Amino acid sequence: MTDARQTLAMLDAPGAPDAAGTDTAACRWLVEGRVQGVGFRPFVYRLARALGVRGFVQNRSGQVVVVGEGPRQMLARFARALLEQAPPLARPRIVSCAEIGMARHDEFAILASEDGDGAGAHLPPDCFCCDDCLRELNDPDERRYRYPFNNCTQCGPRYTLIARLPYDRANTSMAGFAMCAQCRAEYEDPGNRRFHAEPVACPACGPRLVCRMPGAADVPDTADALAACVRQLAAGGIVAVKGVGGYHLLADATDDAVLARLRERKRRPHKPVAVMFPPQGGWLERAVTLDAAARAALFDPVRPIVLAPMRAQSGLSAGIAPGLKELGAMLPYSPLHYLLLQHFGKPLVVTSANLSGEPVLTEAAEVEARLGEVADGFLHHDRPILRPADDSVLRVIAGKARPLRLGRGAAPVEWRLPFALRRPLLATGSQMKNTIALAWQDRAVISPHIGDLGSPRAQAVFEQAIADLLALYGVTAQAIACDAHPGYAGSRWAMAIGLPVLKVQHHRAHASALAAEHSDVETWLAFAWDGVGLGDDGTLWGGEGLLGRPGRWTRAATLRPFCLPGGEKAARAPWRSAAGACWEIGHPWRIEQHAAVHHAWRRQLNCPRTSAAGRLFDAAAALVGLLDEASHEGQGPMWLEAAACNETAAPVPLPLAKNAVGLWQLDWAPLVGALTDATQCAAWRAACFHSSLAHGLLAQARAVRRETGVRHVGLCGGVFQNRLLSEQAVSLLEDDGFEVRMPERLPCNDGALSFGQLVEAGSGQC
CATH class of the missing domain: 3.90.870.50 (DHBP synthase)
Incomplete structure (x- = not known):
């Protein structure tokens, strides 16, 4: 250059x-x-x-x-x-x-x-x-x-x-x-x-608004349509509004009854919703506490959703973020949003107009057909949206605003790879929080957030995103990188397309994404903690310490494994993770209540073995008594962190020893007693869990350092969206002489997995 x-x-x-x-x-x-x-x-x-x-x-x-x-x-x-x-x-x-x-x-x-x-x-x-x-x-x-x-x-x-x-x-x-x-x-x-x-x-030649309320005549004039929308919101209505990257559902963020109705109609009882604040009236300052990093992120030209601590007496509905102590705050970013908020005069709930887990809707007919029982009205415009783009989400962790979701304004993300590819490579990402990525020569492009690939519409948007990237950049993929799990929709698509397929183990992809963000580091100890990902041995990994660099990772540390009763059902049923952990160590937690499940567990029927930190967080949430069933992905860990955030507790020492295959295995068993200790409040037990895992991670890092001399530690995987755990771990590691890195431009969760697949697979093509 x-x-x-x-x-x-x-x-x-x-x-x-x-x-x-x-x-x-x-x-x-x-x-x-x-x-x-x-x-x-x-x-x-x-x-x-x-x-x-x-x-x-x-x-x-x-x-x-x-x-x-x-x-x-x-x-x-x-x-x-x-x-x-x-x-x-x-x-x-x-x-x-x-x-x-x-x-x-x-x-x-x-x-x-x-x-x-x-x-x-x-x-x-x-x-x-x-x-x-x-x-x-x-x-x-x-x-x-x-x-x-x-x-x-x-x-x-x-x-x-x-x-x-x-x-x-x-x-x-x-x-x-x-x-x-x-x-x-x-x-x-x-x-x-x-x-x-x-x-x-301009008004003479450009796009126009039309407001449509069931049972009433359309309001086609832009100014009148805007006024009709504001009237509907003021009357307690829920309105689907077409924005820049798709439709949002808007509602009065101060009205408990409106929030309850929105949750009931959308079948979303607990998942937090974002709030867009008007530029006037002091609402933002009354609602959330913003440090310098959060404020800078909130006012950035991207205008993302920023997670920030809620203040008491904010005037907002308690239904915004049930069970949590943060809310997703955002500012208006389009002229339409500014006008709506100016005239409404209060904060608005702004949540994606979609069915749970699907990409945001972009077409008027589709949003009316699919959300007709959710919205009381629709504010359309006639500027076509050619591809959906959800809002970006950031959270301040360890002093920096870090992305949790890549969306409007922040994606597609363009990257210079630390090597040159011999052939263009497409990566299909993960099943959850899916993104796709394309690389050629030394360039890479990561798509905006697509979502959970578990629905036909999400898979259609996934395929559209692939076609768009290939067409826009004029690149023909000659190989495909995908997750090693054969059941992921992206992996199935890759296997069916007819190109050479490079399967990348889930946690190596996490580690490689982090390593590519910080390419000055030669050798890493990368802790990849998340829900579950298929491991080399056929078990479900998720609490791994990987040593090395892209293309040359070796597994150095792990968490004690346990069996998950019901397999994939455990992802939305924290009590199953709790039962599996307890029964693993001989603790009789709820054996009588779940006798049939215990019988299946004993016979190892649909009980895959896992070392996943995410499932351990689920178990802790259930053992503390916060919830048995989750209505959305990550609910247990989120509630557990919220319960612990204003509490301090000394850690429980966790045994660390080499396991049968030579990995430094951290044993969480002593935590079960602490988590079920009825003499302690839920907040103390939740705080003890976080503190104990942070100290356990430090112990693993020390053990690997003694053997290898490694001094750079990376934290990646969805578990490190948890601010409390991450900040405790960073503080402990840095005080002990480690240099610690976390993702900064890409999410630590599966949103960066497609990029990590490119880096991991591409490292063998240099």
């Missing part, structure tokens, strides 16, 4: 003077990164005009070519400014710079985009509504006053409306909206902030 310093050094060399005796030169820069859909070309145009540089700028298949002629000193200033003064959303990289022959350009121009194969493309993300567009939204003298689809080069939808590259209007879902004369003039004016803002529109 040629950086600005190399460019300047080249320009320092003397050149031939022009007719006036000035030392002039001509240079050609090739710029990559996020340089399309973010106002980069008009920025280059204005910069060149201001400095008197002649030449042109042009989009070419994801790259931008810049040719400049002029005095060497001015070209040096120009080259430096290309990087230092780029628009806020741009992320340019100068990948080549060459001095070329003078073509004697008369001026500086923006040339029409040149089509290419797409492999060098960088898809722009969907971004929040910028300050300039918000100002227009609230100014009665502006022609876009209160227009819900206002945008410019620095904001608005991108990824969700791109049909193909290059990113030009004709290649987006805005192609069907002919620009009016005023919008066309802005679009074609290089000095205007809407110059080549591909979704540019």
